[in-house]
Amino acid sequence: MHWWLPLKGSTFAGEVDGLFLAITIITGIAFVLVEVGLIWFVVKYRQRPGRKAFYTHGSTRAEVIWTAIPAVTMVALGLISNHYWVRIKGRNSVPPNAYPIAIHAKQFEWQVTYPGPDGKLGTSDDFTVRNQLHVPVGRPIVVRLTSEDVIHSFFVPVFRVKQDAVPGMDINAWFQATVPGTYELGCAELCGLGHYRMRAQVFVQSQEDYDAWTKQAAQEASS
């Protein structure tokens, strides 16, 4: 059990985690400030007989300060977040050489279609495997998400990637895996009574292992 974020398994996992840490620090400061302040006031200004509270309606200077500081912080945070957002999810963020995989979600499984040896989807050597996502390590992958019936959500925690699959829409999501291993893919959007068991295995493999698996799987699929 971790008390922090899971393994960083993709190229942008570091960026997402870094931003998470930055926000934790910023909000942590605000949190400590407010909670310690509250406890301090509660102890220090508790009622004592014969004393009257300090009569004031406020202080413009103090209010300007505590309006300006959050405002500046939030705008800065917005700009930094947007920088990463555009790189990760922007319309033009998908690397041009990304390797395409199509995932069709349906109640309650993931149908993963691989491009086969020619590396292109929509050709005759494509093959489909249920609930298994194999990806080569160190290569950008673009997942073309579609849905058969309801809204599902493609979520691989170690990649820090999430994207809804919406019926009637074609949505691209990309990532680049960095650590070989076996992980899990889950559905993050309530999609019916089998939502909880709509999971798949994710295999991040070296290019050779991936090629070998592709060959074998294509044969199995065609036979």
Add this chain to the structure above:
Amino acid sequence: MTHAAATVDQMRPPYPAERGLDVYNTKLGMWVFLASEVMFFAALIGTYIILRFGAPGEWAKPGIVLNIKITAFNTFLLICSSVSMVKAYAAIQDGDPKKMRFWLLLTILGGATFVGIQVYEYIHLIEHGFVPSGVREGSELAELVAKGQLPAATMGLYGSTFFTMTGFHGFHVTCGVISMTYLYLTKALPGKYTKQSYGGIETVGLYWHFVDLVWIILFTIVYLI
């Protein structure tokens, strides 16, 4: 308008102690209610616009499914009833309850006829095969779809949006007719409206003009384009 409000306000003790909007409660309440009605119709009309622009293919050309002529007459009728509503309001402002009753009755008749014609239109459309889910199998319109005169892909959306929008508008007109009839029977006939007190007429008039305005928008976007 401001003059009328001022006259009425003074006649309504207790006058709001701290100055509000210088509009009596029922009228203010109606304005506030109409704001929420605007949002309701905005949701329906917004949906129509989004679905029509995002539709998978062309929208049915105007005039094939819907009868524009009869609805144009209906639109004219509703506008006339708005005018007669104004006449009723002006009459009671001048202190002429008899004339007010006449114009109010005419407004009620106009509204009722509008609803009648709309019901007739619905029956007619459903007979020809136009239903909320699109086009009924084996109907007259289904043949037009088969011949390619109507787009198969968007008829479902056409039916959904048409019946929902015009249906809810018709429901609003019906509510207006019922409230005007109620006011006519309980207030106008017994002579409870006078030159000094006619809040009910003014308030229901606001509602009526709003319903009329919504129809002009609906007629334009649903029937004409």
Add this chain to the structure above:
Amino acid sequence: MTTVAATAHPAPAHHDDRSFIRKYVFSTDHKIIGIQFLFVSLFFLLVGGLLAMQMRWQLGFPGKPMPGGGVLPETMAPGGVILPEYYIQLVTMHGTFMVFFAIMPLLVGVYANFLIPLKIGTHDMAFPRINMWSFWSFFAAGLVMLASLFVPDGAARAGWTMYAPLSARHDLSGASFGQEMWSVSIILVGLSSILGSLNYITTIINNRAPGMTWFRLPLSVWSLFITAILGLLALPVLSGAAIMLLFDQIIGTHFFDPAAGGQALLWQHLFWFFGHPEVYILILPAMGMVSDIIANGSRKPIFGYHSMVFAIVAIAFLGWIVWGHHMFMSGMNPTLGSSFMVSTLVIAVPSAVKTFNWMGTMWRGNLRFTVPMLNAVAFVAMFVIGGLSGIFMAATPVDMFIHDTYFIVAHLHYVLFGGSLFALFAAIPYWYPKMFGRLMHEGWGKVHFWLTFIFYNLVFFPMHILGMAGHMRRIYDPTQYAFLQPYQPMNEFISISAFLLFATQIIFFVNFWWSLKRGKPSGLNPWQDNGLEWTLPSPAPHGNWERVPTVYRGPYEFSSPQVPEDYLPQTRRLPSDREPAAASAARH
């Protein structure tokens, strides 16, 4: 005349000859309607809690028979083991009951009704009969929703957000009648809310007592006023959406059906266009009432009254342009995501202003730790956590990871339980005397507060950790996932804490009922407050005042140097006070 108004005699309890039914059932008295809302929505709060307990059982102890679960029918929990289809009904109905039938009516239905006329100094709402209909359509909606749990196919099961097309098509969700009942019930809730809102808005604009200018209104009334505007404009959109959903379900329209050209995201846009203002409907009244209570408990004027008002207005305004932050991962255009992110982050600013002003109010105060004050301070402490954790989701790249995980569950409960519900635990005992003439028991109130505060944090704080591990929300059995199995002890811990939290609430309910008959009689003004309502007898009589009082100052003149005692009622005329101008003009 002016001298009479100045001393503001409470109405001598005049003879009230209404029948029992007119007085307590189909009542048009705003106070009775408020109390009706209170009883009914406390009941629904209990229902929502019971549903949550069942969910927590399944999450903590998946697949084990639930104690007492044997009473549930085979279709829900055969042998006491919760079925997946029942679990998603629990998820859906817990959210629905808590949002629409507990928190929203507790804050708005109860306190807008009860407080507005009392605090602005008028006899009743502008439209008492419409007010009555607002309660009864809420009641009908609640009955429909409750009944839907018992229909053969079971209740709605697409989450309280009812995402289409799962909600729109019976073959996909597996429930038919329950889904339709949900839509009908929500349309009725919308109607109730619109009728209530138009009443509150009209009353506050037009029926304020002489001298009760806009900037002498208590912050509770300000926040309820702004909330009413939000409700008035947001609920019709929900009603419209629910009507289209209902039509999709029963007459075969295709609004949300992509197979026939409809759009799945359309529902989300409509729902969240309503839904984000709704979030503020659920927190603004809490903020307003807490402001009143903190000023009273600190015996100090509220710090920065004007900026508190402007912060409420700013939050409400920004609330209209942030709905897309619920949809960052939905496939919506990412550029749109950027603008929604910025508007969302900006909301942190007025929220921060409010928090610091509450602290400023306590600073150099003379703090009395009554039960309402304890809960109000806890509100500030917990709302801060909920507000700050919201920043994580607002940052779109981080949201990509924690969206739809337990992190958001933790966040929304810190705002809705830690925020709204703690505010209610403050407001209920605070205004209880004006409703029933008695005080709630102080000692048990404190026991309830401390236990709730502790168990509440034990339940919801660890959910942040679960979310950071990637624990998805609304899953029936987390042990299905290998990466979540190590977290099962934490799920178990949360569940046990949740059971204790629920058990603690029994103290509150017993205290509430016991105090109705046995509580200490409160007298006119038990909290030594300045508000107009405290000049009336407890409980306040029908029609409130015989002659409405005249107001000479704002509501937060605590510890004023002008008087020896530490409070100065709004109605008390000091020699230096002038008669309000509008009042003398209006009263002949």
